[in-house]
Amino acid sequence: MNVLLASHINSLLASFILLTAFGLVVQRRMNALLHLFAWQGFFLAVSTAIVGYLGGAHDLYISSVLTLAIKVALLPYILHRLIVKLKIHKEVETVVNIPATMLMGIVLVIFSYHLTAPIRELSTLVTRSTLAVALATVMLGFLMMITRKHAVTQIIGFLAMENGLLFAATSATYGMPLVVELGVALDLLIAAFIFGMFFFHISTTFDSLDVDQMARLKEED
């Protein structure tokens, strides 16, 4: 596999990651959200492995396997169990309607392209062009956390943001040190357990996972 072909495939994977990020923002059903999230993790894992091959940074293979194990298998599985347990697979409420969210997403992508343009000029890595996509993925995850009311979808948005950050790290500097990545992976796993417990408490207290309900938490005056 020559370098040119590998970098072409990497660009294609980057665009698929962007596509799944958009998919997460506009998808209504909970199960489909989880599938999209798993796909995003999969594309990210393959892309990480390719970047590892391109840059000769072999510890990226470990990071790729970690991504595959945690973000493609384990986290979606845990979230799926939560969804089944809390019986919340129906349609997700959004604050803004879907086509408007799409347009906002497009604006965010243009913004992040503009923002990363100077870095692109300075960098010499093969993967420098995917940095804009990485930043856009972070922004779209952020948009998802803002436009959704449901706690579980907000968590998926958060995890998608983390995907974007990992992608940014691999495309800007050929990955973070392995220790850091191991730490982040462990953190994510623990976060997922804590989220699970939180969801459980929120839903037992309010009979719903809609975070708007939390406005009721303030003291009476």
Add this chain to the structure above:
Amino acid sequence: MSIDPFIIEILQVAALLIVAPVFTGWIKMVKCWFQGRTSPSLFQPWRDILKLFSKDVTLAENASWIFRFTPYLVFGISVMAGGIIPILSMDLPLSATADVIALVALFSIARFFTALAGMDIGTAFGGMGASREMTIASLAEPAMLMAVFAVSLVGKSTSLSQMAIVISEGHSLLRPSLVFALLAFILITLAETGRIPVDNPATHLELTMIHEAMILEYSGRHLALIEWASMMKLFLFAVLGIASFVPWGIPRNGELFSVAIALLVLLFKLAGIGVVLVLIETGLAKMRIFRITEFLGSAFLFATIGMMSYFMLE
């Protein structure tokens, strides 16, 4: 031996006129196979058209010239579009006169007149169909133009022949911009040609029809022309997709041998497109009309991502 480009132009239009109903027949045939039914012959659409031509025209009393003029206009535009898109050769005299943006405009003229004709008689269905058609068109056209821009960025021109030449030279299947433009193009084709998730070409159920509602009052040769034109429109979108995404097999100039090969390759690709279309149509149910905003919104999104990924990733 080289053929004159003008003769190729005539050959192309002839191919369009003859093959388009057969292509529609092929789609119906594959669909019947998929649903376990016995299919009508491949040439059934041809028989329908010929039968309609031999029948008398019944005109409503208050039909104006627009109503009588529209079938010829729509038919003429389809034939003209067949001269612009490179189907059998990239060296076309007409291709230089109109680029892909003009092609989109031509299609929208045809749609505009069909909508006018739908309202001209004054029946409720015609008006309803026209209003729905224009709603869909207003969403599909920006997406179509964005997809066209994404492809013409890669092809470095808006002239269809030029685009096809540039794209057939590069190993372009891996380009993100083309992948997304293709996705957008498929969604737009489904909407523009009235296929299943948006409109059902086989229905005459009052509340669900869109294109059929507009042409409900047509009969005889007028109906034949309109039906023929809508078959040609499907064919034209298929060859437009071939010319902009998989142009391999279309010869650069009009060698007799390579034109013959091009015709065979074209039939082969069309057969493949027919199968894909049937897979989409049998796999999906018709959408609620208010979901079409999201359907075409995502087409717009794909096209825009395609255009942006040209700048970001290539």
